[in-house]
Each structure stands twice: as structure tokens, then as C-alpha cells.
Amino acid sequence: MLWHARGVDLWDELLRAALGEPMSPPSHGPNPGIVARTQLPAAEGLVRKASALPGVLEARGPDHGGTANLEVYFESPDEAGAESTRRQLRGIAGLKD
Structure with missing residues (x-):
């Protein structure tokens, strides 16, 4: 749901955090x-x-x-x-x- 609403893949970001990698930029702006x-x-x-x-x-x-x-x-x-x-x-x- 966050992917469609905010352009963020939550599972990908959790994996990045666990690996000590920086957050990726959202794929698109917030859905109005x-x-x-x-x-x-x-x-x-x-x-x-x-x-x-x-x-x-x-x-x-x-x-x-x-x-x-x-x-x-x-x-x-x-x-x-x-x-x-x-x-x-x-x-x-x-x-x-």
C-alpha cells in the first residue's frame, strides 16, 4: 500500500536498513x-x-x-x-x- 500511496517499497527499505544501506528515493510523489x-x-x-x-x-x-x-x-x-x-x-x- 505504501508503494501506491507514497512510492516507497517498505520491504526493500527494511532490507536496506538491515544492511546499513541508505534509503532509496521514492519512485513517485505522494498520491494526492x-x-x-x-x-x-x-x-x-x-x-x-x-x-x-x-x-x-x-x-x-x-x-x-x-x-x-x-x-x-x-x-x-x-x-x-x-x-x-x-x-x-x-x-x-x-x-x-
């Missing part, structure tokens, strides 16, 4: 809006569908994430937009609010 993450059930074709939604930064399945679910990171300029994207993601996964 909201960056959020949600999890959806892992289902065939859902990574592709989620990735196609506006505002989705990354969608990764269990084979590339830290959980048995699909993890989706997305951005929005405000809370209402973030909630709308979350609802859309749940909808394409067949989930009800």
Missing part, C-alpha cells in the same frame, strides 16, 4: 487522493475484470499476494469515489454489500 485496498474471493478471470475498472492500480491473485484472496489496490480523489469503486469491485466478484 485516497489509496485503498480490498480483498475479493479468488475466481477465474477476476484479476482481469478488476484491473479494467477505472482507478484500479493493481490486482493480484493468491499466487502473487500474501493471502488466499484476490488483493486489489485502487485510488480515488475522495471517500465517496473510493466507496463507489469498492462497491463496483464487490459487484464484479458477485458479492453483496
Whole structure:
């Protein structure tokens, strides 16, 4: 999440600190809006569908994430937009609010 929000790979920076190396510069400036993450059930074709939604930064399945679910990171300029994207993601996964 820090990668998408601030351009910092936290695990990389922790490794650098452990090795006594200097911090690397962020890959990009801070995201001016909201960056959020949600999890959806892992289902065939859902990574592709989620990735196609506006505002989705990354969608990764269990084979590339830290959980048995699909993890989706997305951005929005405000809370209402973030909630709308979350609802859309749940909808394409067949989930009800």
C-alpha cells in the first residue's frame, strides 16, 4: 500500500536498513487522493475484470499476494469515489454489500 500511496517499497527499505544501506528515493510523489485496498474471493478471470475498472492500480491473485484472496489496490480523489469503486469491485466478484 505504501508503494501506491507514497512510492516507497517498505520491504526493500527494511532490507536496506538491515544492511546499513541508505534509503532509496521514492519512485513517485505522494498520491494526492485516497489509496485503498480490498480483498475479493479468488475466481477465474477476476484479476482481469478488476484491473479494467477505472482507478484500479493493481490486482493480484493468491499466487502473487500474501493471502488466499484476490488483493486489489485502487485510488480515488475522495471517500465517496473510493466507496463507489469498492462497491463496483464487490459487484464484479458477485458479492453483496
